[in-house]
Amino acid sequence: MNIRNFTLVLLLSGLAFAACNKPHPGYEETDSGMFYKFHQQAQEGLKPDSGDRLTLYLRWYTEDSVYYNSKDVGGDINLVMRKPGTPMDVFAMLEMMKTGDSATFIVQPDTFFGGGRNLVPDSIEELFVDLKLSAVKPMSEFLEEQAKDRREKSAEEARRIMAYLNENVSETDTTENGIYIIEHQKTGGKSIESGKVVMLSFKGSLLNGDVFQKMTPEFAYVVGEAPDYPFKWDPVLKRMNPGDKATILLPSSQAMGERGMQGIIPPYSPLVLEIAIHDVLSKEDYQEKELAREGEMRAESDRKMKDYLSKNRISQQPTKSGLVYITLEEGSGPQPQTGDTAMVHYKGYLLSGQVFDSSYDHGKPLQVVIGQGGLIEGWLEAIPMMKEGEKAKIIVPWHLAYGKRKAGPIPAYANLVFEMELVEIK
Secondary structure (H helix, E strand, C coil): CHHHHHHHHHHHHHHHHHHHHHCCCCCCCCCCCCCEEEEEECCCCCCCCCCCCCEEEEEECCCCCEEEEEHHHCCCEEEECCCCCCCCCHHHHHHHCCCEEEEEEEEEEHHHHCCCCCCCCCCCEEEEEEEEEEECCCHHHHHHHHHHHHHHHHHHHHHHHHHHHHHCCCEEEEECCEEEEEEECCCCCCCCCCCCEEEEEEEEEECCCEEEEECCCEEEEEEECCCCCCCHHHHHHHHCCCCCEEEEECCCCHHHCCCCCCCCCCCCCCCCEEEEEEEECCHHHHHHHHHHHHHHHHHHHHHHHHHHHHHHHCCCCCCCCCCCCEEECCCCCCCCCCCCCEEEEEEEEEEEEEEEEEEEHHHCEEEEEEECCCCCCHHHHHHHHCCCCCCCEECCCCCHHCCCCCCEEECCCCCEEEEEEEEEEE
């Protein structure tokens, strides 16, 4: 073999060796170390600029698991283009693409998620990301389309309101913010002023008669001091008196607006409310009334706790806080320390025996990080007292549970009972 041929063999061998040792054959690499491979590249596609609204398909995964697929949440997603936060985040990828392009990228998870909440296990070193950029729409064009859509939907809503009034109402009064007063049963007296506490209840319906809210229990509302309340009904309330009832129609602009309430009230929905005014109080009188009511409820809750302990012949002395801790089955393992993760199975019920939650129904124990908070005080006190493998029953007075607030099926001032098992400490 002559020297020229020998040199060529060495060169080809080196290239073959380099190809065999390339981390991801078939992929190109950016200066930042991100690998990419285009599956489709459009010749006439638009490149996204900052502020553009993008429509795209997105998936991230490993060779073993798919962690996100936009098809699983309705298909393509929309993003507003911005400058990349890291050299390997989704916006860095989109900077390389045009409409019609599809590609796969290989990145490090921490740079892809931008140092925020990592959405894959820490053990994963490389993440595959599939992207297909379907559309790029300049923000000005998008905003113009949105404005047109609002105008059309607002006009359609106005037509629906007029059709409803013409069909169902012979005479209406209108407030300054556009609410229609369909009916007002007056009792007479002085009108309600701003700053007064109104005790009221209401029932809510859509124009087609569908009820989205049955008549509520009586609750307090401060007139003129609740700007974030969804119903802008203050001009109506100021015309009413204690004992009055009124039926009103709120355009969506004075109710849930263009977004509505997911699954309950569609966007651009006018609402019909039936309002009953039970009482009108000054703030001072209301606070005094509330303190008296809360005192009665606390006393009633304490009485129910004593009756429960007596009826069930529970003689276990409570802790200083008032928690009653009863060991049902001794554990042989250690007690959890601050920073440990405790795996806890539980069943919770009211003193009446009504079960309101159970980890057994969920099919797995609850993970509790000791010292992290986020639990009722009764749990924060009880779990560190347990040993691994221990089963216990705790009786939690209302002030160590959810206090004076209602929580789902749990009433205000409710004493609670939990059967708990410390399955494992991690």
